[in-house]
Every structure is written in structure tokens, then in C-alpha cells.
Amino acid sequence: MLNWTGHPLVDVGIAALTAFCKQSDPTALTEADLTAAADYLVRLYTQNRAMRGHADGIVFHNTPYTRERDPQARAAYIAEKLYSWRDDAPTRAERCAFCGRPSAYRASRRDVPMLNGQAVINFSPAGRDGLPVCGRCSLALHMLPLGCVKCGGSLLAAHSPDPAITLALARDALERMLKLLALPDLEKLPGVKYEKTRLIELLLRWADSAARAVPVTGYVFSNSGTAPDMRIYPISSAIIGFLRAVRTNPDGTLTEAWSRAVARAWGKGFGESKRSADAAPPKRARKAAAAPVDPEQEVNGLFEALLALPANAVWLLRRYLLPVRPWGLIELYLRMIMNLNNERIELLRTLGDRFADYAKGRRDFFFKFARARNYDEFRRALLRAADDTAREGKPIITFDEFIEVFTTSSDEYNKYNNWRLMRDLIALRMLERGAITDDEVLFDDEPELISQEEEEV
Ligand SMILES: [Zn+2]
Known part of the structure; x- marks a missing residue:
């Protein structure tokens, strides 16, 4: 029923949809699958308190899911956004901006994250407000938040030109999200801190089983009212290849050394000066004395530094890798990261x-x-x-x-x-x-x- 579009946000939505339906290929999704996913989203966006707040605040802007008081108008909105992929749904002559199928409606930022508001024509193609979207892409975009990790007031999506990787990363995020959403009486969707550290963690969970090294891009975006924002973190295949080689090295010595480098880097972000860090004990050590550390809320300087490669290649090597020593790890880094x-x-x-x-x-x-x-x-x-x-x-x-x-x-x-x-x-x-x-x-x-x-x- 669905095909990858090449657009990162739509494709992460398609990946979440595919994972939600327990499939590994979006073309294999059936009408029954899409109906089940749409039905789930209706319940989520109209009844789940935490998701309603999340959707209205940072995913969609002033969404009719929560704002529309008239039940009929709300039902019409839901039908158009979540069910217009059906054969009997009305279509328009304009083609979908993402996949080229006949569109179902023209979307603004209340329907699709990161677009303009309704009736705002700035930077819009053909001088018209909004973008034409088809029923399938619309369903995928409304599934998108489930394939993301909530980081502070933003969503973190990870996308790769290799769809299998986009799917693996979205599946991981979906599992976390479904677990959270299943908690009874959840008032607010909890967010994790330090998006760069979390992005690398997401990659590491997947990298061990990855068949090959391909680039991945992290998108951290917020569609919130007055402060929409997007930060983009490209991660080259060289970095992914290095992480894979380190974590799957046969005799385990590089993996062990890498773990020590990671352990030393907790609690201190990349770019925080060494002197100020020396003046105060590391956050992790400070917290450890008082309360158990929540790993999801900690920063890792090494992980953050990976995202600034290759410009900081020498700095990263001297700051994080030379102190843990083994020549094998250094040699790998010299070869794969510094060429x-x-x-x-x-x-x-x-x-x-x-x-x-x-x-x-x-x-x-x-x-x-x-x-x-x-x-x-x-x-x-x-x-x-x-x-x-x-x-x-x-x-x-x-x-x-x-x-x-x-x-x-x-x-x-x-x-x-x-x-x-x-x-x-x-x-x-x-x-x-x-x-x-x-x-x-x-x-x-x-x-x-x-x-x-x-x-x-
Ligand atoms: Zn489309």
C-alpha cells in the first residue's frame, strides 16, 4: 500500500507505520493494516491525555484533534487526515508533494509539522499556501511522532538513505513510545535530555546488528507555536563504520577500550571547557552520591563530539581516545575517521x-x-x-x-x-x-x- 518517498519525515512516518503493523516492507501493508493504524491514532489523538498535549504542543500546531469542539467537524478532519487513502475517499487533481499520487487536501502546519500556517504563502511553491498531500502520506505523517524520540520540547527522527535502517531506528523509537503511551494516567509525555547523546545511543543500539555502514541523519524538530525549529545532524558512513567495527571487534579488546572511553565521557558535554569541568566534580559522580543516575538524562561528551567530526578529529582523538590507549583502537580511528x-x-x-x-x-x-x-x-x-x-x-x-x-x-x-x-x-x-x-x-x-x-x- 505504501512506498518510500525519499522525504525524511514522511519516510520515518512510513517506517513507524510499517513497524506498528509488524511488517518489514511498506509495500506489504494491507488495507486492514492501515485501518488498524488509523483507528489507533484516532484513539491516541482524541483520548490519550499525554499524546493530546504532545500533538497540540510540538507536533501539530493548534490541531483540530483537540481544538475542534464540533464533533462533526472533528470527525470530518479525522476522516480526511487518517482515512483518505481509501479507494472511495475523494481526491483532488493536484499531486501529493511527497509521492506524486492525487492529493487529498492542502496541508498547513496544523496537519503536517514544519509547514507554514494556514493562508501564509511565504516560501510556498506557486505562491499558494500549503502543500498538497495524499491520504497515504498524511497517515504516515500522523504516525511520525510514534517513530520519534521526544527530546525536551522537540522530536528526534533518524533517517537513512537505506530504508532498512530508517525502519530499524523507527522500530526502536516506536517500542519506547508505545511503552510510554501504555502507562495508565500519563499526564505528560516525558522527554529525554541531550538530543545529540540520545541520537548516538539510538545509532549504537542499531549499529551492532547493522549489515553495512551507511550514513544516517538525525532531525530534531519542533513545530511549536512561536518557536518552530529544526536541527540537522548528518552522520557519515565513516563514523557509523567506525562504531560498528569498534563494537563488534572479534576479540573484544576494542569494544572494552571504547566502553572505557564512553564511561569517562559521561556528565560533561562536548565544548564544555576542561578547566571548568575540573573545578566541579563530574555531574555523574555528584549525582551518584545523592540519587541513582538516570542514564536517559545524562550527557556524553564523546557522543556529542562524534557529531562534530571531522572538523574536531584531532581533538576527539587526544581528548577521549588516547587516554584509553590500545593502539588497535587508535589505528582504527586514524584509518577510518582521519583517513x-x-x-x-x-x-x-x-x-x-x-x-x-x-x-x-x-x-x-x-x-x-x-x-x-x-x-x-x-x-x-x-x-x-x-x-x-x-x-x-x-x-x-x-x-x-x-x-x-x-x-x-x-x-x-x-x-x-x-x-x-x-x-x-x-x-x-x-x-x-x-x-x-x-x-x-x-x-x-x-x-x-x-x-x-x-x-x-
Ligand atoms: Zn503522498
Whole structure:
């Protein structure tokens, strides 16, 4: 009965409708399925107190479901919005703006989220108010709120060009929503906080079982009266691929390291300065002492930072991943998120191994190298070691290697060629290879480690 349209909000509605009817393909939906879904929506929008408030406040604007006092007029509204996909329903010559079928009515923002108000023609095609919508797309759009997560005063919908993924994400959201709506005497639909963190959580629940990595876009929208708003979070297939690889890695070491990185990032949003965060104990720790933490109401800085990739790729690596260490996790990130080629990664690993051998028994070299605060200090430590080893015929680093790794290139491909980052990566490998034996906290809690200018990189 239904086909994907390519329009994110309509398609998330179609996905919710398909999931609601326990199908996996919208074309397989039957008339009986659509009738059952429409009947459910009628009860929800006219009787369920929490949903009535939700629909009237942020989904539809001044919706006749709740505002229309005349029972006949309300019944006519419901018939047009939820049942005009039926063969005997009247249609108009104008085609549906989403799917091209004959339309049932012209929609305004009280019928379809994020449109103009009735009789407002600004930015409307052909200088006419509203958009023509068919009965099927209308039913899907009225199912849309059930395929979303309520975040504060907005709805979060997740859409992918691969319909199977849109469906999986909407099914997850639908299950939560149906559970909430089934609660007796629910006055107000509870919303979760921190939309970016919640979006990544939604993705993670699905990513473990995903067959392949495809991009996903998160839409957070509100159709509320005076403050309609939409925020869009595109998530590339590289990020999804990285998350999948980390969470399904066969021996579990990357999964375990990733979990530690996530655990460290709770309670502190991306962009909150490290200094202010240091001044006050993390929210999570503070709350843990008083009351149990509600995971749905917490922010995760790492999750939020994922949504700012690739611009903050170096910052994310240094802030969240280097402190949890395993080279395997870092290597995966360098390859999948930062697009470093295999030769470069291999060279960093080789240098790390060689430096670790040299540093065994030369504790001071490790610290001079790993903690140098400026390029001069760093270069001096390295040149001394190179000099030292060259005399024994096995130089710790060759001229070509030094140029390749530590000198800045203007080449776009090598835009991450920054001595501090390369040094940190090598130092991490040295730690893994036992360059020093005590468990030194190297990448953690050092405000100067991430300088302001680097944060802006
Ligand atoms: Zn349509």
C-alpha cells in the first residue's frame, strides 16, 4: 500500500507505520493494516491525555484533534487526515508533494509539522499556501511522532538513505513510545535530555546488528507555536563504520577500550571547557552520591563530539581516545575517521616500537620525548637520541622518516601532519610496548596537553 518517498519525515512516518503493523516492507501493508493504524491514532489523538498535549504542543500546531469542539467537524478532519487513502475517499487533481499520487487536501502546519500556517504563502511553491498531500502520506505523517524520540520540547527522527535502517531506528523509537503511551494516567509525555547523546545511543543500539555502514541523519524538530525549529545532524558512513567495527571487534579488546572511553565521557558535554569541568566534580559522580543516575538524562561528551567530526578529529582523538590507549583502537580511528593511509600508520607503529626499545632503561628519554612542551624541546630530545643511536649504527629515526612524520605539509591529504599529534601517537605505542613500566598517566588531566589553538584545529 505504501512506498518510500525519499522525504525524511514522511519516510520515518512510513517506517513507524510499517513497524506498528509488524511488517518489514511498506509495500506489504494491507488495507486492514492501515485501518488498524488509523483507528489507533484516532484513539491516541482524541483520548490519550499525554499524546493530546504532545500533538497540540510540538507536533501539530493548534490541531483540530483537540481544538475542534464540533464533533462533526472533528470527525470530518479525522476522516480526511487518517482515512483518505481509501479507494472511495475523494481526491483532488493536484499531486501529493511527497509521492506524486492525487492529493487529498492542502496541508498547513496544523496537519503536517514544519509547514507554514494556514493562508501564509511565504516560501510556498506557486505562491499558494500549503502543500498538497495524499491520504497515504498524511497517515504516515500522523504516525511520525510514534517513530520519534521526544527530546525536551522537540522530536528526534533518524533517517537513512537505506530504508532498512530508517525502519530499524523507527522500530526502536516506536517500542519506547508505545511503552510510554501504555502507562495508565500519563499526564505528560516525558522527554529525554541531550538530543545529540540520545541520537548516538539510538545509532549504537542499531549499529551492532547493522549489515553495512551507511550514513544516517538525525532531525530534531519542533513545530511549536512561536518557536518552530529544526536541527540537522548528518552522520557519515565513516563514523557509523567506525562504531560498528569498534563494537563488534572479534576479540573484544576494542569494544572494552571504547566502553572505557564512553564511561569517562559521561556528565560533561562536548565544548564544555576542561578547566571548568575540573573545578566541579563530574555531574555523574555528584549525582551518584545523592540519587541513582538516570542514564536517559545524562550527557556524553564523546557522543556529542562524534557529531562534530571531522572538523574536531584531532581533538576527539587526544581528548577521549588516547587516554584509553590500545593502539588497535587508535589505528582504527586514524584509518577510518582521519583517513591516514596504511603506510603512515605502519610508520608510526614502527617508530613507536623502535623508540620503545631505545627507551627501555632510559626513562628520561621517554619523558623528554613524550612531554616536550614545544617543538624545540622535542626536537632536541629526538636529535640527541638519533645521534646516540647513529653511533651504534642503528639510528632511532632516519632523515626521511623524520621529514615524513614530523614536518608539516601543506598537502591537503596530510592535513593532520602535526608534530604534537604524531609524537603522542608514537608515545602511545611506546607505552604499549613497555617503554616504561609504571602506569604513568600521560594523556589524562593535563590541561596544557590540548592547547587552545589545537582545540580550534
Ligand atoms: Zn503522498
